[in-house]
Amino acid sequence: MNLGYARVSTDDQATAAQLDALRAVGCERVFEERASGGRWDRPELHRMLDQLRDGDVVIVWKLDRLSRSLKDLLSIMEKIDAAGAGFRSLTEAIDTTTPAGRMMMQMVGVFAEFEREMIRERTRAGLERARKKGRHPGRKPKLSDDQRQEIRDMVRSGKRTEAQAARLFGVHRSTISRVMREASDAAA
Template sequence: MRLGYARVSKSDGQDTAAQVAALRDAGVERLFEEHASGGRWDRPELHRLLDQLRPGDVVVVWKLDRLSRSLIDLLRIIEKIEGRGAGFQSLTEAIDTTTPAGRMMMQMVGSFAEFEREMIRQRTRAGLDRARREGRIGGRRPKLNPRQRREVVEMVSSGRKTAADAARLFGVHPSTVGRLLKTS
């Protein structure tokens, strides 16, 4: 069965008429229409379509960006479609995963997405390394300064306060005091 998915953004005042006509001309038997942003994952009609897929079905969209605005999300959706034993077809971009050429095209798109993710990872790593060289350390700031940490350890170690009492006194969680005691 050929299942069509048409989507327009709510805020743009668009309608799905052109998409619906193109999908009907392409032989779509069942149509799912959505008025939601392509950047959102909570799209009920898309989820209904994915839930109803059977082996041998083909999901048809007018353009790739109607399925998702993000390349990574697009690949996840196509992976779900293929995981159900179904195919995918985009009319405008002439991509059809039911053919060898279409599967190759999607693999190339996937390779570009993987390359993009790796480039982001490398830039993030380089930024963190530069920040460390400049003396900046990531993560949350410590709740207690060095003097307070020494004081907590001394109070609990000497028996003047319990760990829970010291935590209440300094306004921290008892696990913070526990970590301090382990490292001292």
């Protein structure tokens, strides 16, 4: 049986092109999910791997849809091989039922991992440049400095508990605990 696997990383991306290509080559069942290719905890991928039988073929539109990590890719390929199944990537024309196809798959996997590492490196460098320019990327703080001080004062004085302060300011209790911990760390 031909089993397809389609994956996109974010909710604003679509799997339509992958699904069309997988159905066009005769995939009888397609497993579809939205998750990063660098993550191992992908339920649909694991469901597909658990259902593999001897003679099945796992088909993906592109190799990086299966995994962006060489280590994970090789682990997935071992599971496919252990089940007696084959693997095909439509874009890279990889077919692991042949020795040349297995070699090609490993080479393409190395390049996919290299590309991922280059993206990480560029992202880290960009974040560092932003920090040097005084920018702080990421989520804006929920509490202003004045609010943080007010919370510290009311909790220390006993006017409010941490839980009451959390409700009053509309934040999670762990945020209040962090405000209090930061204050005690700064005092130490």
